[in-house]
Amino acid sequence: MNANPAYNHEHIVHRIGWLRAATLGANDGIISISSLLVGMVSSGAAAPVILAAGVAGLVAGAASMAAGEWVSVKSQADAEEAELALEQRHIDNNPKQELLELQSLYQKRGLPENLARDVAVALTKHDALGAHAQDELGITLHSVAKPMQAAFASALTFTAGGVVPLLVLLLAQYQTLGSKATVFTLAGASVVTLFLTGAAAAKVSNARVLRAGLRVALWGTVSMGLSALVGLALDVKL
Numbered sequence: 001m002n003a004n005p006a007y008n009h010e011h012i013v014h015r016i017g018w019l020r021a022a023t024l025g026a027n028d029g030i031i032s033i034s035s036l037l038v039g040m041v042s043s044g045a046a047a048p049v050i051l052a053a054g055v056a057g058l059v060a061g062a063a064s065m066a067a068g069e070w071v072s073v074k075s076q077a078d079a080e081e082a083e084l085a086l087e088q089r090h091i092d093n094n095p096k097q098e099l100l101e102l103q104s105l106y107q108k109r110g111l112p113e114n115l116a117r118d119v120a121v122a123l124t125k126h127d128a129l130g131a132h133a134q135d136e137l138g139i140t141l142h143s144v145a146k147p148m149q150a151a152f153a154s155a156l157t158f159t160a161g162g163v164v165p166l167l168v169l170l171l172a173q174y175q176t177l178g179s180k181a182t183v184f185t186l187a188g189a190s191v192v193t194l195f196l197t198g199a200a201a202a203k204v205s206n207a208r209v210l211r212a213g214l215r216v217a218l219w220g221t222v223s224m225g226l227s228a229l230v231g232l233a234l235d236v237k238l
Helices: 013-043 047-093 095-108 113-137 147-172 179-204 209-234
Strands: none
Touching: 013 047, 013 147, 013 179, 013 209, 047 095, 047 113, 047 147, 095 113, 147 179, 179 209
């Protein structure tokens, strides 16, 4: 009998960046478009107006998500590049001090002084900037910001999420069901979808599935409830 059976040792740190952007995009797409549609339906607007608003919101939201993610992550990438350039200058100008800094970091982690010194020397000879980037600045290969990846993932998943309430609106036949039934249909379908996307993201990232799904569904419900109140207050009747 094998004393050391195989087990799943896979980590998800290498996909945290795009997973975060994709999860945010999908949830935002569902919540934004469903809330927009719920508000429009509650206001009494005509079906063609509601559909046009939904499609416009989907396009604008996807573009906004892509631009926002790109700018945000690009800013992070620029800051990381600047930090690495600064650290390289420190290594070039003060190699002994930087070596002692590494040694001190390893000692604080629990290594004896002599061993910490040996590790610092070995890593400095191998890749001084890499050692300082990871152990001093917390920048690793897996955590480096990727602007285009984040922008694409956000836009794509926002669109995929936002299409769901639009399809529900079309299938619900608003003019036949009436505004109240349409609002409940939209809200119900969106809450279920939010729970599933939150649970799926948690599953992929090895987090608690039920808690993640309920958390996303709760905030989606709050958003749609507020939008419904605004729509009722406007009472446009178009």
